Amino acid sequence: MHSFIAGLVCRSALATMLGLAASSAVAQGAADLQGQALQWLQSAVRESGMARDGALRMEVSVGELDARLKLAPCGNLEFYQPPGARLWGRTRVGVRCVDGMARWNVSVPATVRATGLAWVLRNPVSVGAPISDKDVVQAEVDWAAESDPILDQRSQWLDQIASRSLVAGQPLRRTMVKPAQVFQPGAVVRVVAQGAGFQVSAEGQALTAGVVGQNARVRMDNGRVSSGVVVDTRTVRIDL
Structure with missing residues (x-):
């Protein structure tokens, strides 16, 4: 009887020891996995x-795997970018076991920051109001904080209008601005037709609203209807 009880105690102690060892191996494996994921992501961002x-300035960090995961030992890991993920902002690194007794596939949460100079609003701008030099200042921001691209060129926002109400401290991004409407249908505009080595101009009547950089239709004095690109408040350019 004592031998039987002693055997149970030994087996129980052995099982506990093995369990602790297994837990330790899993924890160490998770740490190694995160370290390798970080190295892979840093390399991918550089390339x-x-x-x-x-x-x-690119800064890369990875988060922790779900503590409930129990990953089997693996002889060969493959790191990859999951479909739909980006090397920008909040993202994930895919890791799969391609050589092991059990195949598994997990993803590690990660963040890629991209710090650099951008045009930042120094004061609020109302929807529909034009944006000028007095409204912005250059400052360092995280370009990757949002998926909306940063407007890093002055020409991309100067004399554009706010597409929504903007607040001070926001870096200018693509969806925040749009071209201004500079004339209404019925307005008299100057039509400049230009080709290789020549340029002629005449007046016409706008048939559509004029938005800088977009096409507008114009009726000429002879009744002909042409389409050209709006240049400014009263000019439409036709390239021949």
Whole structure:
């Protein structure tokens, strides 16, 4: 009887020891996995060229795997970018076991920050109001904080209008601005037709609203209807 009880105690102690060892191995494996995922992501970001020749400081970090995961030992890991994921902002690194007794596939949460100079609003701008130099200042921001691209060129926002109400401190991004409407249908405009080595101009009547950079239709004095690109408040350009 004592031998039987002693055997149970030994087996129980052995099982406990093995369990602790297994837990330790899993924890160490998770840490190694996160370290390798970090190295892979850092390399992928470097090779992507997103640093824009040093204009952006790229910072990469990875989060922790779900503590409830129990991953079997693996002889060969493959790291990859999951479909729909980006090397930008909040993202994930896919990890799959391609050589092991049990195949598994997990993803590690990660963040890629891209810090650099951008045009930032110094004061609020109402929807529909034009944006000018007095409204912005250059400051460092995280370009990757949102998926909406940063407007890094002055020409991309100057004299555009706010597409929604904007607040001070926001970096200018693509969906925040849109071209201004500069004339209404019925307005008299100057039509400039230009080709190789020549340019002629005449007046016409706008048939559609004029938005800078977009096409507008114009009726000429002879009744002919033409389409051209709106240049400014009263000019439409036709390239021949």
